[in-house]
Amino acid sequence: MLPMQVACVLYDEFTMLDIVGPFQVLSSVADMEIVWVAEAPGPVSDHTRTGSLTASAAFDDVPEPDIVVVPGGLGTTKHLDGPVVDWVRAVHPTTTWTTSVCTGSLLLAAAGLLDGLAATCHWAALDVLGEMGAEPTLQRVVLRPGDRIATAAGVSAGIDMALELVVELRGRAAAEAAQLAIEYDPQPIIDAGSPLKAPPETVELLRSLLGSAI
């Protein structure tokens, strides 16, 4: 099995679980080399401003990643031009999969990768995704093998996307091993994880809170 390089992208005000979910799945698979990449090496602050993850490489140091994972965040729209989008646009032609979680798909769209394509993102940002040229869909994961692009819905959906990528790349048995390693057998005691399931007043409250923060 040829090793694959997985580039986990970081930028100011990213959302931690967006990137750590796929990272934890993909890093549990054999022959996946993880690199944490940002504009410059060093700590990158998350959107809560309480924590930071460390980039081990600069974008310039990672010219040919096999898999790219772009997280969402708050303030994503501050990054619609600049180093993240420039790098994603530059590396996409040679990736095996270019992927995003949550509002990370706005950055793929800004890089010109989603024009006319079905794609998903955090439910509260689907309309923005549509305005940027994609065909927004309220699916949890959208895989487009022909385009080598995968997008996931909000925050926790990156775990589901990563499992689907492992099935594509390494087969079902490898994905089952990854799922068992992280004991991903979800049992939430409440069932409000989608705007179709949550109380309408909760949906509206979050839509107004998050809508202004994207």
Added chain:
Amino acid sequence: MLPMQVACVLYDEFTMLDIVGPFQVLSSVADMEIVWVAEAPGPVSDHTRTGSLTASAAFDDVPEPDIVVVPGGLGTTKHLDGPVVDWVRAVHPTTTWTTSVCTGSLLLAAAGLLDGLAATCHWAALDVLGEMGAEPTLQRVVLRPGDRIATAAGVSAGIDMALELVVELRGRAAAEAAQLAIEYDPQPIIDAGSPLKAPPETVELLRSLLGSAI
């Protein structure tokens, strides 16, 4: 609502998703002050040795946290005595909830908090947990309100535990908002996330791989 201080514990070779799952849930709730705490401030390497999260405070700087979350990791048994366990033992008498994810429960057990109590951890370490004096159970989340202790199964189970804590602390509506904010509506395309569901050969392979690494 009185603010609560949530201490997210880091130590060498912790597992990222163990702590980032609960962090992402709890940090989305109002009036939760997050502090990332370790033996000393600064970057702390995860078990893959590719990434690091930054501790913003030393254990000595956080003497009275309201909620403690202890992640698991590989090499957890290297920490069965030392600063993590000493601090957990010292702060537990005044916490509202002392919690763990995955093999983090081995550290609670080492601190003497689980003697004779029902508790869970990563499925591959349940027998070790039993040897340390707890009553191991293959549940995803075990809440013991009378003892102010919660334990979660492997890695991803911390998300489910954190939602249950929010229900306890702030009520169902707050937990629904947190679940919707992180769009936690799990839809894995495979169903191998528990040793009761995965193929037996996968269970045995991982048991031998992980058993020697704990």
